[in-house]
Amino acid sequence: MKISIKKDQLVAYVIVALGGVIMLAPFYFMFVFSSHSNSGILSIPPPILFGDFLVENFNTLIDFLPYFWHNISLSLFVAVVVTILNLLFCSLAGYAFAMFDFKGKNFLFVGIMATMLLPPFLGMIPTAMIMSQIGWMNDPKALIIPAACGAMGIFMMRQFIASAIPKELVEAARMDGCKEFKIYYRIIVPLITPAFGTLGLITFIGTWNNFMGPLVVMNDMKMFTVPLALRALQGTGQVPWGAVAVGAAIAVLPLIFLFMMASRRLIDGLTAGAVKG
Amino acid sequence: MASVQFSNLAKSYGDTPIVKEINLDIDHGEFIVLLGPSGCGKSTTLRMLAGLESISGGDIYIGEELVNDLHPIERNIAMVFQSYALYPHMTVEQNIGFSLENLKVEKAERIKLVTNVAEMLELTPLLDRKPKDLSGGQRQRVAMGRAMVRSPEVFLFDEPLSNLDAKLRGQMRKEIKAMHKKVQTTVIYVTHDQVEAMTLADRIVILNEGKIEQIGTPKQIFDQPKNTFVAKFIGAPAMNIFNLSNPKIQHDFGVSMGEHNPVLLGIRPQYLYLNENEVKGVEKAAFVDVEVISSELLGASRHIKCKYQDQTLVVETASHDATVKGIVRLYFNNTQIHLFDENNNTITH
Numbered sequence: 001m002k003i004s005i006k007k008d009q010l011v012a013y014v015i016v017a018l019g020g021v022i023m024l025a026p027f028y029f030m031f032v033f034s035s036h037s038n039s040g041i042l043s044i045p046p047p048i049l050f051g052d053f054l055v056e057n058f059n060t061l062i063d064f065l066p067y068f069w070h071n072i073s074l075s076l077f078v079a080v081v082v083t084i085l086n087l088l089f090c091s092l093a094g095y096a097f098a099m100f101d102f103k104g105k106n107f108l109f110v111g112i113m114a115t116m117l118l119p120p121f122l123g124m125i126p127t128a129m130i131m132s133q134i135g136w137m138n139d140p141k142a143l144i145i146p147a148a149c150g151a152m153g154i155f156m157m158r159q160f161i162a163s164a165i166p167k168e169l170v171e172a173a174r175m176d177g178c179k180e181f182k183i184y185y186r187i188i189v190p191l192i193t194p195a196f197g198t199l200g201l202i203t204f205i206g207t208w209n210n211f212m213g214p215l216v217v218m219n220d221m222k223m224f225t226v227p228l229a230l231r232a233l234q235g236t237g238q239v240p241w242g243a244v245a246v247g248a249a250i251a252v253l254p255l256i257f258l259f260m261m262a263s264r265r266l267i268d269g270l271t272a273g274a275v276k277g
Numbered sequence: 278m279a280s281v282q283f284s285n286l287a288k289s290y291g292d293t294p295i296v297k298e299i300n301l302d303i304d305h306g307e308f309i310v311l312l313g314p315s316g317c318g319k320s321t322t323l324r325m326l327a328g329l330e331s332i333s334g335g336d337i338y339i340g341e342e343l344v345n346d347l348h349p350i351e352r353n354i355a356m357v358f359q360s361y362a363l364y365p366h367m368t369v370e371q372n373i374g375f376s377l378e379n380l381k382v383e384k385a386e387r388i389k390l391v392t393n394v395a396e397m398l399e400l401t402p403l404l405d406r407k408p409k410d411l412s413g414g415q416r417q418r419v420a421m422g423r424a425m426v427r428s429p430e431v432f433l434f435d436e437p438l439s440n441l442d443a444k445l446r447g448q449m450r451k452e453i454k455a456m457h458k459k460v461q462t463t464v465i466y467v468t469h470d471q472v473e474a475m476t477l478a479d480r481i482v483i484l485n486e487g488k489i490e491q492i493g494t495p496k497q498i499f500d501q502p503k504n505t506f507v508a509k510f511i512g513a514p515a516m517n518i519f520n521l522s523n524p525k526i527q528h529d530f531g532v533s534m535g536e537h538n539p540v541l542l543g544i545r546p547q548y549l550y551l552n553e554n555e556v557k558g559v560e561k562a563a564f565v566d567v568e569v570i571s572s573e574l575l576g577a578s579r580h581i582k583c584k585y586q587d588q589t590l591v592v593e594t595a596s597h598d599a600t601v602k603g604i605v606r607l608y609f610n611n612t613q614i615h616l617f618d619e620n621n622n623t624i625t626h
Contacts, residue, residue: 166362171327172358
């Protein structure tokens, strides 16, 4: 009996390990390719160890993308602002949906949830037209305002608040003379930090990696976000794959750092409320 | 300290009435217990007074002031919740002082008030701890401290002891009573536990299906129940109730079917005795013969279940009567019998 359990475990470990390798391989090769020349990268079999072409590739990247550091800064700015706004608005909306009773609450909530059914590509052309009409093309506002609050974030916050914060706590605060907004920032916010961590990470990663959004509203190379800038490298005749890999490696570093710092919180937040603690 | 008045107070959710035209006057400094089964509307009534629930009809006065539309803080009342509702991220000191912070009381004054309350409730060594580091009883005391610190006019307690074990409940009952004696504030206390109601209340309000069944002192409620609901609800084990359509029962209990035309008869298990000399207040005790079915030992007392005229009857007696079996004679004082009319109301005799 014991042996069969061990065999089961072994199979599980092998499957998990294989999955890990499959998922990590692109990252590994991205770093390896960033240190090889184009001919090295395109050779068969491709290189699997680090080479000595890193500086040249980096110089090529800067030659092709003179605003690369500006693109990185813009990406960072947009991702940080969108994350902060999402945390604020989604938690406020989630708090309202979880704790207040008001007319049309269910209808409104279903309406917001229904927006998740629409494919994001559906909004691309209308967004581009609206931004063009209000003069926000090539303006970070065009990336920040439409993404300031999302159905997924509202849903997540509502579920977390409803499961983690008893209504009596809010009522006790009301009895203690707390006004509604103070209840939000003195009672609710300190108790939903795990959900803030999770939503913050998801939003930051999503915004940082967003390609389609900037594609329709940013056409000035200086105002490109990182994914857009790296994509621009591929429209330059012979694609400098080493430079692309260097750019991608630099772009992915903040995310790897963020994930390593907060992965525990991300997992905790996603599973919070799933089981009674 | 203030009086409280409910005038035709009503609450309904959609078409479902929860509280039906409650009229109640509570005096300054009185300890009132709202007692009733689950779903009778007692917590809803309390929450309407607190301002946590809107009212569907009627008026609520605290002192002379109509408070129907006032925010909870404007009513100057404090509430202790069933789950204590302590802020988990705040220390005991911050929990107790939070209402003062909201009322913009100066920090020095705030610290003084919190310290006083903490001393009164023996919480001083715990002021820096968070609620998760406290026992159930300590949390309960913090919840009380939070309510006491701003000297409210009315204290509301919503089943505050239901999460505690039996021993701690007894201790906390004493502490609540002592607190009331000390601060002399009007207290309205909701519970479904009749022991809490009997031991704490100046007056008990018995609620059933959103209506008041009876208001009275614990003794009045126990000895003079207004109807069969109160008679059965108060007292453990519940009062024995018999249908008087059986002439044998009428005869055994000496009931004459006069102008009041009683339909039901009740007698408490505590007022039935196995020995004639235990019956007080009469020269000659009345009696009935019953058949013992079973008996349960409850430490200091024993409940004996008997069969009488195809109905079940329970007797509470001292625990040394363990060997009671077969047919036994139960003695009682006829004046301790309750008679009820066809509307289940007590017939005064």
